[in-house]
Amino acid sequence: MSCVITVTREYGSGGRLIAKMLSERLNIPFYDREIIRRTAEKSGFTEEFVREAEEKKTVSLLYSLYMTSLPVSDQIFLAQSQVILETARQGSCVIVGNCADYVLRDEKNCLNVFVYAPLDERIARVRDEYKEIGEDIRTYVLKQDKKRMTYYNYFTQNKWGYSHNYHISVNSALGLEPCVNIVTEAATAMGV
Amino acid sequence: MSCVITVTREYGSGGRLIAKMLSERLNIPFYDREIIRRTAEKSGFTEEFVREAEEKKTVSLLYSLYMTSLPVSDQIFLAQSQVILETARQGSCVIVGNCADYVLRDEKNCLNVFVYAPLDERIARVRDEYKEIGEDIRTYVLKQDKKRMTYYNYFTQNKWGYSHNYHISVNSALGLEPCVNIVTEAATAMGV
Numbered sequence: 224m225s226c227v228i229t230v231t232r233e234y235g236s237g238g239r240l241i242a243k244m245l246s247e248r249l250n251i252p253f254y255d256r257e258i259i260r261r262t263a264e265k266s267g268f269t270e271e272f273v274r275e276a277e278e279k280k281t282v283s284l285l286y287s288l289y290m291t292s293l294p295v296s297d298q299i300f301l302a303q304s305q306v307i308l309e310t311a312r313q314g315s316c317v318i319v320g321n322c323a324d325y326v327l328r329d330e331k332n333c334l335n336v337f338v339y340a341p342l343d344e345r346i347a348r349v350r351d352e353y354k355e356i357g358e359d360i361r362t363y364v365l366k367q368d369k370k371r372m373t374y375y376n377y378f379t380q381n382k383w384g385y386s387h388n389y390h391i392s393v394n395s396a397l398g399l400e401p402c403v404n405i406v407t408e409a410a411t412a413m414g415v
Numbered sequence: 416m417s418c419v420i421t422v423t424r425e426y427g428s429g430g431r432l433i434a435k436m437l438s439e440r441l442n443i444p445f446y447d448r449e450i451i452r453r454t455a456e457k458s459g460f461t462e463e464f465v466r467e468a469e470e471k472k473t474v475s476l477l478y479s480l481y482m483t484s485l486p487v488s489d490q491i492f493l494a495q496s497q498v499i500l501e502t503a504r505q506g507s508c509v510i511v512g513n514c515a516d517y518v519l520r521d522e523k524n525c526l527n528v529f530v531y532a533p534l535d536e537r538i539a540r541v542r543d544e545y546k547e548i549g550e551d552i553r554t555y556v557l558k559q560d561k562k563r564m565t566y567y568n569y570f571t572q573n574k575w576g577y578s579h580n581y582h583i584s585v586n587s588a589l590g591l592e593p594c595v596n597i598v599t600e601a602a603t604a605m606g607v
Binding site: 337339341384386387389390391392393394396397398401404405408409411412413 | 529531533576578579581582583584585586588589590593596597600601603604605
């Protein structure tokens with residue numbers, strides 16, 4: 224039976240890495256940037272423009288009143304949602320970010336996972352992995368979370384990180400490998 | 416190495432059952448009502464009085480101004496915290512409820528688990544398991560959650576159910592047995 228695993232993650236939690244390790248463990252495709260590439264192809268915008276859409280989310284009231292077409296951010300979200308649905312229907316896979324848990328809410332056999340970690344551990348990970356950040360790392364990490372949260376809450380009307388959106392939430396302070404084991408158990412229960 | 420597993424659960428989620436199954440799987444003691452019995456013994460109040468303390472939590476300002484001793488609910492919380500600490504220090508075990516995750520926040524090798532489930536599934540479980548509830552079950556379940564949340568938030572200054580309080584949160588819609596497997600994986604990672 225096919226099973227799609229969506230991974231939502233706090234910035235610096237190692238959630239993307241856990242998702243990648245999961246896809247290797249379960250031998251199923253891993254989708255992250257590929258979703259952006261396909262969305263760009265579908266919508267006609269550049270990959271960079273799609274990638275930055277999270278930061279362009281704000282829709283001014285004036286814009287909404289005077290424009291007859293959908294705001295660009297909404298067009299991109301819709302194109303991306305179609306890409307995610309098409310991708311999910313091709314078979315088992317792991318999809319990172321992009322509100323995939325919400326987009327796939329009516330699909331059967333979808334396992335939604337949230338990965339988080341204490342702020343200090345996330346700061347340490349970001350410090351180790353991304354050397355050149357031109358500002359205070361704590362501020363930077365919190366700002367990235369805020370962007371993800373704002374984007375998610377805007378498009379889904381759900382609350383980013385709220386446990387009820389997910390089947391399982393794991394603190395990556397347990398270790399990346401144990402997190403992979405834990406999610407694999409949950410995926411097994413869903414028949415992946 | 417010893418490991419204490421604390422289980423916080425939404426009403427009707429089956430969290431208590433999962434905790435019990437976990438203690439059997441790992442062959443370690445299970446503490447639920449025993450905490451209340453020991454707290455009663457330590458504080459001098461009756462077991463019933465201790466059990467109902469969650470509902471008597473409200474502290475009026477007037478009471479705080481005129482009484483020199485601690486309010487009864489605080490006395491019980493303190494006695495209960497001591498009991499939980501003493502119990503945890505005796506070795507590996509599973510403790511249900513009673514803000515144990517918060518009480519044991521400075522202890523090493525403590526695995527904090529939150530169990531929840533969609534409201535409809537919880538209502539169905541409560542309908543099946545507790546036949547005689549003299550009011551609308553949905554209202555009753557929500558009221559029980561509210562009591563647990565109010566009690567927890569009051570004594571811990573944390574937010575009940577907020578993922579960062581726990582190492583792992585599981586949706587029991589995955590099935591009780593899979594939840595036990597998932598938490599066992601996490602416990603293994605902590606060296607239980």
